[in-house]
Amino acid sequence: MSSKRTAAFPAEDATVSEGVIVPETAGRHRPATAASPGEPLLVVEDLRVQFTRGGRKINAVNGLSYELAPGSMLAIIGESGSGKSVSSRALMGLLPPTAKISGSVRFDGRDLLGLSEREMQSLRGGDIAMVFQDPARSLNPTMKIGAQITEAVRLHSDLDKKGAQARAVELLKLVRLPAAERRFHEYPHQLSGGMRQRVMIAIALAGEPRLLIADEATTALDVTTQAQIMELLVELQQRLGMAVIMISHDLGLAASYAQDVVVMYAGRAVEYAPTKVLFANVRMPYTHALLGAIPALDREPHSLFEVTPGQPPDLSALPKGCPFRPRCSNATDQCLEMPPFTEHDPEHWFACWHPVGSGTGKHTANGEQR
Amino acid sequence: MAVVEPAPSFSLSPEVDEAEARAGGRGRRWRSQLGTWIPAGMIAFVLVACFLGPTLLSLPSPVGGSVLESNQPAFSPGHVLGTDPNGNDILSRLLHGGQSSLWIALAVNLLGLVVGGTLGALSGYVGGWVDTAIMRVLDVLIAFPSLVLTLAVAQALGPSMTNTIFALAFFSIPAFARLARSAVLRLREMPFMAAAQLAGTSPSRMLFKHLAPNIAPQLITFGMLGMGIVIIIEGALSFLGLGIPDPAPSWGNMVATGQLSLSATPMLVVWPSLALLVTVLAFNLLGENLRARWSGR
């Protein structure tokens, strides 16, 4: 199996630190700081995004912080409206100009929020690439697959048209699209959902990114295809040494693939830990609720079921204190005050006055079985 | 407790994000209000001027002027805008001409709204061969060059206000019918329609109590744009001598007679042209604004 994959891989001999798949001739230059180990690739601090709609201020992201090491995979988990997609679009500079963004996003030592549109443009699709949720809508319906990839290749390399086309076919093979040469000349609607998402990944890889953001990249696909695409992403991540931010509403998916997990609620990170630590001991009642109705001996049998109903709060009128308070069974008057998001346990950050499962290992079985 | 969820909640899917960005804040909302009230005010002004103006300003009659008073310049005593070659007061002709334009536009659009709206709603609601039959007839009417049809009808019936209305209704009815039909087709998919049907609501009650109120705003908005179109086409008919018969004034025939002496007395063309422009502009602006609001909901 693995040898088969290698065969499809075009430039095996290139070095990992050079971005592997690009022949030296592409002439790409990476800053020296890129590969220094230990230093995070991406540091997001107190990121806030606000929209104004009909005179109402909508706080889509309210102080999000996390770090991402080079080559690792981070999962950002949350319901729709939790700000997970908005926050990642904010760091790509893809939000409409009316969005108010504050905080700091340092990528490889550079503050992304301070970059000009021109600088952002060369970064987008270059060092940072993105794959979106709905491959049916994310590809231009009137352009051939090949042209869409070639366009991305040419934007981030000095290759001429012929070279870029050859490179596009290589990329299609890299994402293991069957019959890549033929597909090159086809239109998106002629492909299945899984194949389209492979094309999207090929486009994202065109600039040899060091960070790939997969925004619900497998949500629209059926379960089998979903697993295949995730396997592909993980494999590419390891092979190309890129970092991946995986945005999903599926905690189970995160548990199986990511090294670290951020759980978001109402635009805020509510729990953040390495995957193993998190699933060994879920602390935040919201994460707990996401995991499903877990029979806990020290709780009332039906208490968790009261947590799950309800909807994410109105982002233009957030409740006082902890935003999860109205839906939380553990809530007390203390929750009217915002719980601080701090490192309560080693490597384990969360924001809650009344965390669940303070013991150790209680939820291991549930976490691991995914 | 939490079964019924009254609190409004925003799903921040990308689409909604963009919608927010476009809605763009308080300034935009205020402007949209202004965008409705300014054209509405313009229309009110035109209506008051045309229908009350002649009495309030005690203007001379628009017809039967004396040739002795012909071609007087603007601001001459008793004639603010001067007189035309027949000695008629231009302002009076302008306002009286506006009356007929506005009456015709209103009648044509009401006919379109009621007849076309009912036909279209029926067609969409009943479906089947009724729908096919009605839509084929409308297809023919729409393929038919509208001006040619109105020309022929106006010729056939002879120039008069009533006949102009009938001639123009020939083309407002299919337009309204198409719109009503597509609106009903969209509504038919809505759950409340199924609910009403399951509750045993009679077809006529369905049509008038459930469908009509829901498609009315769209049709009325379209009617605003239709007012502008009809005023222009009525002007064209009168311009060709097939609308309001001389010597009664209308903006169209004022432009047409003014054309004869364009180089000598251009103002004869300019005044009715301006009146046409301002009125049509006001209806268009109002219609566009209502449409934007309607689709923004």
Next chain:
Amino acid sequence: MTATATPRVPVSRDPRVSPLSRLTASPVLRLVVKRLLMAIPIMLGVTVLTFWVLSLIPGNAAQQLLGPEATPEDIALLEQQLGLDKPGVVRYFDWLQGAVTGDLGNSLVSRQPVSEILSARLPVTAELVFLAFVVSLVLAVPVALLAAHKPGGVMDRISMMISTLGLSVANYVLALLLVLVFAVSLGWLPAIGYTPLEDGLWANLRGMILPSAAIGFPLFCYYTRFLRGDLVDQMQQEEYVTTARAKGVGSWAVLIKHAFRNSSFGLITIVGLNLGALIGGTVIIEQIFALPGIGQMLLQAINTRDFVVVQAAVVIFALVAVVANLVVDLLYAVLDPRIRYGSR
């Protein structure tokens, strides 16, 4: 390796399939045949309607030709000669029989074959419409792109103001204002009249500038508004635009290479649907500028009750509208890959 769907190959290349059945399997061809079949009842309906409407008009060509002093006997004789004494249904089927074979009959007034009249007049109207179309489209596309690049920006506001104004002005009013400014005041261009192409291109164009501007300006406004709106929708609502931006494509390139490519389909539809209305609008413009086109012919024919000619004009107008719709559908099918491969 991958469990993706089997590739859908659009048109069968199987050698066993005969060329004919391959053709009929083509979605484009099926569309053409379907639309042509739909056009037939519409054209029939239009001709019946015209006959019926014309039969309502009091008076006929015989009375018009002979004038008010003619005796009833003279009129009856002429009616018999012109075939006007037959019942309407018979006349319609006589006409239809001729029309199907390409014979549109002779003018009741000049006795000239209608086809001859048409061949003299059609080029004038065609030139007028063509010029108006080309100029309005050529101007509308860049203006709409400029406006849509920054929605709410200065260019956007200016172009929207101008186009709102342009859509509110009647073309006959615009025509007279243009004459007033460019012919009467400035004297740059002729106010009326038509110079045939044989007398020189420039002489011909000079006479066509004002009439085609009077038709083309509102069109320009309409196209600009439509295209600008559709571009902005594409830019703000379509996910493929986000993909393009995430690739690092610059804002102008996203607009032109991606959004405009998709918006152009809508524009084609609008242009095609417009052609029918546009050609109706030439009637009044040809009248104002004394251009010897189809529109002027129609007006004269209505006044002289020359119904054979009226009928021909209406058929031409309706045919243009129907054919334009057909061409739009075809263009769509050829340009839009989703239809070309029959998956929509």
